[in-house]
Amino acid sequence: MAAREIKSILATDCGSTTTKSILIEWRDGRFRLIRRGEAPTTVEAPAEDVTKGVLNAVGEIEDLEGRQFLNSRKDGVLVSEDDQGVDVYCSTSSAGGGLQMTVAGVVKSMTGESAQRAALGAGAIVMDVVASNDGRLPHEKVADIRRLRPDMILLSGGIDGGTMDHVVELAEIIRAADPKPRFGVGFKLPVIYAGNVEARKPVTDELGDTMELKIVDNLRPVLEKENLGPARDTIHELFMEHVMAQAPGYSKLMEWTGLYEDGKWRNIPIMPTPGAVGKLIETVARQLDIHVMGVDIGGATTDVFSVFDSEGQPVFNRTVSANLGMSYSVSNVLASAGMENVMRWVPFHLDEADLRNRIRNKMIRPTTIPQELEELIIEQAIAREALRLALVQHRELAVGLKGVAQERTIGDAFDQSSSGGTLVDMMALDLLIGSGGVLSHAPRRRQTAHMLIDSFLPEGVTMLAVDSIFMMPHLGVLSEVHPQAATEVFDNDCLIKLGHCVAPAGQVKRGGILAEVKLTMPDGTERTETIEYGKMKLVPLGAGEKAKSEIEPGKGLDVGNGPGKSWTGTLEGGVVGLILDGRGRRPFNLPADDVKRVEKLQEWSGSLDSYPERFLSLGGSR
Amino acid sequence: MAFAYTPGLRVAAVADIVKTRRLPLKGQVLVKKGDHVKADTVVARTELPGNVKMLNIANILGVPSRDIHELLRIKEGDRIEEKGVLAQSKGLFGKFFKNTVRSPIEGVFESFNEITGQAVLREPPIPVQIDAYVDGVVEEVLPDEGVLVGTHCTFVQGIFGIGGEVRGELMMIVDSPDQEVSPDRITPGCAGKVLVGGSYISNSTLRKAVSMGVKAMVVGGFDDKDLKDLLGYDLGVAITGHEKKGITLILTEGFGRMGMAHGTFDLLKSREGMTASVNGATQIRAGVMRPELVVPLQGSESASVEKGREAGAMDIGSFIRCIRAPYFGRLGRVTALPPELVVVDSEAKVRVLELEFDEGGGKAVVPRANVELIER
Numbered sequence: 001m002a003a004r005e006i007k008s009i010l011a012t013d014c015g016s017t018t019t020k021s022i023l024i025e026w027r028d029g030r031f032r033l034i035r036r037g038e039a040p041t042t043v044e045a046p047a048e049d050v051t052k053g054v055l056n057a058v059g060e061i062e063d064l065e066g067r068q069f070l071n072s073r074k075d076g077v078l079v080s081e082d083d084q085g086v087d088v089y090c091s092t093s094s095a096g097g098g099l100q101m102t103v104a105g106v107v108k109s110m111t112g113e114s115a116q117r118a119a120l121g122a123g124a125i126v127m128d129v130v131a132s133n134d135g136r137l138p139h140e141k142v143a144d145i146r147r148l149r150p151d152m153i154l155l156s157g158g159i160d161g162g163t164m165d166h167v168v169e170l171a172e173i174i175r176a177a178d179p180k181p182r183f184g185v186g187f188k189l190p191v192i193y194a195g196n197v198e199a200r201k202p203v204t205d206e207l208g209d210t211m212e213l214k215i216v217d218n219l220r221p222v223l224e225k226e227n228l229g230p231a232r233d234t235i236h237e238l239f240m241e242h243v244m245a246q247a248p249g250y251s252k253l254m255e256w257t258g259l260y261e262d263g264k265w266r267n268i269p270i271m272p273t274p275g276a277v278g279k280l281i282e283t284v285a286r287q288l289d290i291h292v293m294g295v296d297i298g299g300a301t302t303d304v305f306s307v308f309d310s311e312g313q314p315v316f317n318r319t320v321s322a323n324l325g326m327s328y329s330v331s332n333v334l335a336s337a338g339m340e341n342v343m344r345w346v347p348f349h350l351d352e353a354d355l356r357n358r359i360r361n362k363m364i365r366p367t368t369i370p371q372e373l374e375e376l377i378i379e380q381a382i383a384r385e386a387l388r389l390a391l392v393q394h395r396e397l398a399v400g401l402k403g404v405a406q407e408r409t410i411g412d413a414f415d416q417s418s419s420g421g422t423l424v425d426m427m428a429l430d431l432l433i434g435s436g437g438v439l440s441h442a443p444r445r446r447q448t449a450h451m452l453i454d455s456f457l458p459e460g461v462t463m464l465a466v467d468s469i470f471m472m473p474h475l476g477v478l479s480e481v482h483p484q485a486a487t488e489v490f491d492n493d494c495l496i497k498l499g500h501c502v503a504p505a506g507q508v509k510r511g512g513i514l515a516e517v518k519l520t521m522p523d524g525t526e527r528t529e530t531i532e533y534g535k536m537k538l539v540p541l542g543a544g545e546k547a548k549s550e551i552e553p554g555k556g557l558d559v560g561n562g563p564g565k566s567w568t569g570t571l572e573g574g575v576v577g578l579i580l581d582g583r584g585r586r587p588f589n590l591p592a593d594d595v596k597r598v599e600k601l602q603e604w605s606g607s608l609d610s611y612p613e614r615f616l617s618l619g620g621s622r
Numbered sequence: 623m624a625f626a627y628t629p630g631l632r633v634a635a636v637a638d639i640v641k642t643r644r645l646p647l648k649g650q651v652l653v654k655k656g657d658h659v660k661a662d663t664v665v666a667r668t669e670l671p672g673n674v675k676m677l678n679i680a681n682i683l684g685v686p687s688r689d690i691h692e693l694l695r696i697k698e699g700d701r702i703e704e705k706g707v708l709a710q711s712k713g714l715f716g717k718f719f720k721n722t723v724r725s726p727i728e729g730v731f732e733s734f735n736e737i738t739g740q741a742v743l744r745e746p747p748i749p750v751q752i753d754a755y756v757d758g759v760v761e762e763v764l765p766d767e768g769v770l771v772g773t774h775c776t777f778v779q780g781i782f783g784i785g786g787e788v789r790g791e792l793m794m795i796v797d798s799p800d801q802e803v804s805p806d807r808i809t810p811g812c813a814g815k816v817l818v819g820g821s822y823i824s825n826s827t828l829r830k831a832v833s834m835g836v837k838a839m840v841v842g843g844f845d846d847k848d849l850k851d852l853l854g855y856d857l858g859v860a861i862t863g864h865e866k867k868g869i870t871l872i873l874t875e876g877f878g879r880m881g882m883a884h885g886t887f888d889l890l891k892s893r894e895g896m897t898a899s900v901n902g903a904t905q906i907r908a909g910v911m912r913p914e915l916v917v918p919l920q921g922s923e924s925a926s927v928e929k930g931r932e933a934g935a936m937d938i939g940s941f942i943r944c945i946r947a948p949y950f951g952r953l954g955r956v957t958a959l960p961p962e963l964v965v966v967d968s969e970a971k972v973r974v975l976e977l978e979f980d981e982g983g984g985k986a987v988v989p990r991a992n993v994e995l996i997e998r
Contacts, residue, residue, distance in 0.1 A: 132676075137673045138670075138673065139646065139670040139673070139748065142646055142647065142670070143646055146646060147861075163740075165733060165740075165742070169742075176647050177646075178647075178648070323858060323859050328859075328860075328906055329858075329859060331856075331857060331858060331859070331860060332858035332859050334856065335855075335856035335857065335858035336858065352847070353845060353846070353847050354878075356845070356846035356847055356850075356877070357845060357846050357876075357877040357878040358947070359846070360782075360846040360849075360876070360877040361876045361877050361878070361945075361946070361950070362946075363860055363906060364781050364782045364860065364876060364877075364904075364906060365781070365876070365945045365946070365994070366906060367991050368945055368946040368989075368991050368992045369946075369970065369972060369989050369991045369992065370946075370968050370970070371946060371947065371948065371966050371967055371968060371988060371989055371992060372947055372948055372966075372967045372968055373967055373968050373969070374947075375946070375947055375968065376968035376969075376970070441970070443968060443969035443970045443971075444969065612969065
């Protein structure tokens with residue numbers, strides 16, 4: 001079947017808690033999202049078969065559409081060459097916790113960190129970094145490896161030709177731990193060795209018989225060079241071959257995904273969810289030639305994706321903050337950010353002990369949702385900190401050149417976290433896309449815009465957008481098979497533009513005007529808005545509406561063309577509108593005084609109409 | 623949609639469970655299939671490699687690594703004593719200002735690397751043994767690794783816990799599930815016991831329990847700020863069980879003041895005086911693990927086995943507990959499962975259920991995600 005004849009597509013994303021299905025069809029000369037269904041994911045007991053959740057999620061679409069999408073025995077998605085069922089079925093997955101890895105390196109801040117970058121780049125969650133100098137005793141390392149039950153281990157260490165002892169000792173520890181895969185009892189655990197070439201034999205002697213050992217090029221062949229590509233590719237390969245294939249029901253699901261081409265069945269590989277989202281964001285950045293950031297905040301993890309320039313070339317980066325999320329990891333947000341940082345976003349007074357208990361109760365019962373407005377506001381406060389911390393981690397790891405042969409100086413090699421300098425430049429950012437439950441399903445889109453601005457602090461002129469119903473994973477995997485359908489649905493149904501945000505950056509004078517914005521509105525009228533210090537303003541400008549604009553920043557302030565230089569261009573609205581943010585950048589500070597802080601938060605929420613007015617009476621007064 | 627999946631903790635008066643008892647390293651299994659074991663029966667043992675100490679001899683002596691070999695006073699594999707001489711420099715004229723490197727530990731001189739100048743010293747092996755944890759029968763032997771022990775028991779899962787495996791006699795220290803544990807209830811007679819409290823225990827009372835030698839505390843709720851004080855850090859990811867605080871703590875309901883579910887309280891009360899095996903280990907992740915209390919049963923108590931339910935279908939009439947504000951902890955029965963999405967107070971559109979609270983407590987509409995099934 002030629003690509004243009006494809007008319008009907010089903011895609012699913014098997015998340016850690018929910019399996020989401022979407023139906024895309026060719027209607028009125030373009031591809032559109034027709035239906036969405038969802039059902040609980042069924043990887044865990046009692047079902048222990050991911051396809052059950054898929055059948056339920058697709059069944060919901062069947063019910064709503066009144067057509068058949070499952071085959072008559074209800075044991076598969078109906079993909080055919082005629083008018084029955086759909087033409088294509090594809091899927092992504094992060095179920096069962098996604099790809100969970102332990103990485104090992106001799107020196108924690110050197111090969112340990114390189115191994116961490118390789119695993120993160122492949123879309124894995126790094127559960128632990130084991131290193132010869134990590135302070136743990138050998139038997140503690142053994143116990144931790146065994147307890148965490150990673151899906152895969154990446155072992156690195158030593159430059160080529162250097163000392164072998166420590167990396168061999170790490171291999172001894174792994175052998176001693178003999179961790180069992182989470183899925184597929186009786187299968188060997190995949191271990192990738194990407195260390196000193198001269199230690200290949202002793203490492204093979206240690207692990208060859210008990211582990212599924214793969215040997216790839218050293219990811220740190222010399223001290224000042226990082227070579228992550230081979231390790232990353234092998235992680236992807238083993239993820240499909242071993243982890244996915246062993247997860248309950250996946251071998252069946254892997255047979256379902258595909259399409260007929262010229263009468264022959266072609267299988268479409270299942271993609272890890274973060275990999276699919278990253279692919280879509282990379283595609284968007286390339287097609288539109290812009291700098292893009294995307295963030296996907298889930299229950300257990302938060303993924304950040306970015307495309308910024310390095311030496312004139314666009315560079316894609318992806319990081320996975322394994323323990324920042326809104327349910328399973330919610331307490332870790334509190335632990336990492338500190339109570340003070342979470343509480344600073346709550347626009348009413350709240351007893352700290354009460355807040356702590358609420359967050360803990362969410363952690364131990366991670367699938368609950370906020371019923372009351374007060375609970376929603378608290379969750380959105382936590383989300384701001386989770387997003388902020390995920391961005392901090394992204395800045396630290398999105399450095400230097402991409403992939404193979406990342407050159408660093410000897411000096412950098414001793415300070416890996418700051419090596420290369422971050423590529424993340426919020427002033428250069430054109431488009432910021434939010435995704436994941438707390439952003440995609442916020443009751444008001446204004447809340448989404450507000451959370452994105454507070455946590456990412458975009459500078460200058462930035463378009464804010466949200467993945468409408470969390471379908472970027474589906475479109476990412478679809479873009480591999482049918483790029484046109486993926487692009488059209490992304491533009492028409494997936495990406496909801498919230499509106500441009502204009503935020504002058506630089507040292508500001510208290511109480512002054514930060515910038516003057518002259519607008520020629522879509523109806524031809526002209527208006528001038530001011531961006532006042534410490535204030536937010538929402539200018540009505542609807543979805544698809546554009547205004548020719550000239551922004552005159554105050555002395556020393558930057559809106560994109562450099563300090564004090566004016567900016568001319570087109571500002572676009574969205575479902576929220578045009579947001580003028582005068583709260584300052586570099587630094588952005590909330591009032592230290594608690595009463596003033598609450599007043600300001602209430603004022604800003606009021607300016608954006610983020611919450612119903614009754615939020616002003618929430619919490620105890622002080 | 624007539625039913626929904628919802629989580630629930632297992633609280634079973636009678637159940638058959640199997641516990642895996644596995645060594646951290648391969649070793650020797652000491653029992654065989656079919657053996658009757660007590661909770662404290664050692665079922666397997668091994669020796670963990672001793673802790674490693676790295677010592678850079680070249681740096682200490684200020685001599686190039688390649689020249690160290692001739693200065694070593696011992697060879698690889700030799701036993702070493704604490705403060706024993708490992709290496710000595712030649713000194714001036716072979717006599718004066720000699721530098722000596724002494725071993726900081728007792729153990730074995732494992733290896734020396736001529737490139738780095740680093741020596742690896744290893745302490746003596748650490749013997750490790752595992753017990754059966756519960757009274758029961760060895761159902762399967764995992765060669766060189768451990769055993770599976772089956773037991774016929776009362777089985778209660780908590781929602782969160784800290785601390786590892788302990789055993790002790792069950793003892794009630796409150797009169798009702800809604801009562802807080804007061805310090806005066808913790809007496810010297812509580813030493814070695816597994817105490818069952820009601821709705822809440824404060825950190826100071828818990829510390830008193832530790833000082834009295836209480837093995838474990840099972841209680842409805844505990845404050846998170848107290849947990850931070852107890853642990854000395856803010857717990858991030860909920861993976862627990864390794865804490866060494868002198869007590870194992872199990873919360874049956876959650877954080878804050880929360881009356882223990884009546885069913886759980888009454889069941890534990892009926893087992894007072896019996897020996898319980900308790901584990902606070904909790905892992906809230908894919909492959910979730912909850913803390914547990916196991917009371918092995920014998921003789922006439924071993925009636926029919928109830929099929930436990932960890933997750934299942936909720937239907938009209940199902941007994942449920944609300945697990946989120948504003949009705950947190952309240953119990954009731956499902957009266958309707960409307961299929962359409964409903965806008966709740968937060969303005970979110972969600973799937974809901976209607977319920978009637980116990981004892982004429984009125985009716986309410988709550989998101990389906992905010993309840994759990996309970997067994998009655």
